[in-house]
Amino acid sequence: MIKYGAVMVLAVAAVFFAAGVLYAGVQPNKEMQALMDSYLAAAMKADPGFKGFSAEEGKAFFNAKRMHSANKEERGCTTCHTTNPANKGKTTVGKVIEPMAPSINKERFTDPAKVEKWFKRNCSWVLERECTPKEKGNYITYMLSI
Amino acid sequence: MKRRKTILTLLAVCLLIAGFVAGPRALADDDERGEGRERGERNERSGYKYTVPQLPAYSQECGSCHFLYLPGFLPARSWEALINGSDKHFGEDLALDAAAKTELLAFLTANAAEKSGFKWSAKILKRLGNETPTRITELAYIKKEHRKIKEPVFKRPSIKSRSNCGACHPHGSQGDFEEGAVVIPAK
Numbered sequence: 001m002i003k004y005g006a007v008m009v010l011a012v013a014a015v016f017f018a019a020g021v022l023y024a025g026v027q028p029n030k031e032m033q034a035l036m037d038s039y040l041a042a043a044m045k046a047d048p049g050f051k052g053f054s055a056e057e058g059k060a061f062f063n064a065k066r067m068h069s070a071n072k073e074e075r076g077c078t079t080c081h082t083t084n085p086a087n088k089g090k091t092t093v094g095k096v097i098e099p100m101a102p103s104i105n106k107e108r109f110t111d112p113a114k115v116e117k118w119f120k121r122n123c124s125w126v127l128e129r130e131c132t133p134k135e136k137g138n139y140i141t142y143m144l145s146i
Numbered sequence: 147m148k149r150r151k152t153i154l155t156l157l158a159v160c161l162l163i164a165g166f167v168a169g170p171r172a173l174a175d176d177d178e179r180g181e182g183r184e185r186g187e188r189n190e191r192s193g194y195k196y197t198v199p200q201l202p203a204y205s206q207e208c209g210s211c212h213f214l215y216l217p218g219f220l221p222a223r224s225w226e227a228l229i230n231g232s233d234k235h236f237g238e239d240l241a242l243d244a245a246a247k248t249e250l251l252a253f254l255t256a257n258a259a260e261k262s263g264f265k266w267s268a269k270i271l272k273r274l275g276n277e278t279p280t281r282i283t284e285l286a287y288i289k290k291e292h293r294k295i296k297e298p299v300f301k302r303p304s305i306k307s308r309s310n311c312g313a314c315h316p317h318g319s320q321g322d323f324e325e326g327a328v329v330i331p332a333k
Contacts, residue, residue, distance in 0.1 A: 093212035094310035120241050
């Protein structure tokens with residue numbers, strides 16, 4: 001009887017632990033959810049087999065490096081944002097960038113116009129093209145998961 | 147038996163607390179990179195006072211990537227060239243809409259070197275020919291003032307670029323570029 005009780009207590013604790021870890025994620029606001037929905041619709045249109053965004057793929061995208069065709073230097077999101085989105089970063093002109101992770105910096109990923117503007121600027125700086133809706137959705141999913 | 151139950155319960159409570167405390171902070175290893183620059187003793191303002199012209203759109207659109215350059219550092223025609231060429235801004239597409247361009251240009255030209263009462267504007271204009279510079283760092287006067295600083299100094303991690311005025315002029319954003327208020331970070 002006592003053993004059973006103890007197991008129950010442990011089981012409940014395990015559920016709360018899992019909930020606590022899940023709670024680490026940040027929920028997007030209404031405007032951002034609408035933006036994510038539009039990325040999802042576009043990604044599904046481009047690939048009917050598309051299953052949904054992945055934080056794993058977002059992380060890989062964030063850490064990827066690419067040789068710039070004109071400047072002949074390796075560039076990636078981490079060039080300015082560092083490999084840890086919870087950290088502060090720095091631009092090439094030395095200005096400090098507040099952390100990207102919304103669990104640390106509440107202002108991140110709250111304004112779709114701002115998000116779209118920076119995607120446009122930074123994707124072209126790193127990739128010399130715009131980011132696809134799938135890449136943007138994965139990236140945000142990764143940031144929200146931190 | 148009773149004792150074991152207490153231990154198990156305690157363990158469970160610990161797990162529960164750990165879940166909520168550790169979860170959200172799992173990756174929050176926030177170091178203060180770039181904030182802890184060594185300034186030595188001299189970090190005081192000089193006596194020079196200047197009311198820096200302000201516009202929210204200017205700090206929003208032009209202050210995220212670099213030091214917010216005071217409009218008085220360039221003539222009006224330079225600001226025009228910068229805003230009109232903002233889709234090819236030193237390798238960046240600033241993606242400014244027409245309304246933002248108009249607002250920024252009105253502000254920048256109204257406070258440009260020809261019109262501002264900023265101490266260094268007249269000195270800059272005096273040495274400027276009829277060219278249209280888009281870099282403050284390439285103005286003859288600014289080049290002369292920095293000629294003694296060697297190239298590797300600008301590459302120090304806390305400086306990174308000649309264009310990072312604030313790294314060595316800690317009160318530059320308030321308009322204070324006096325020699326007495328300059329500090330070159332050691333790293």
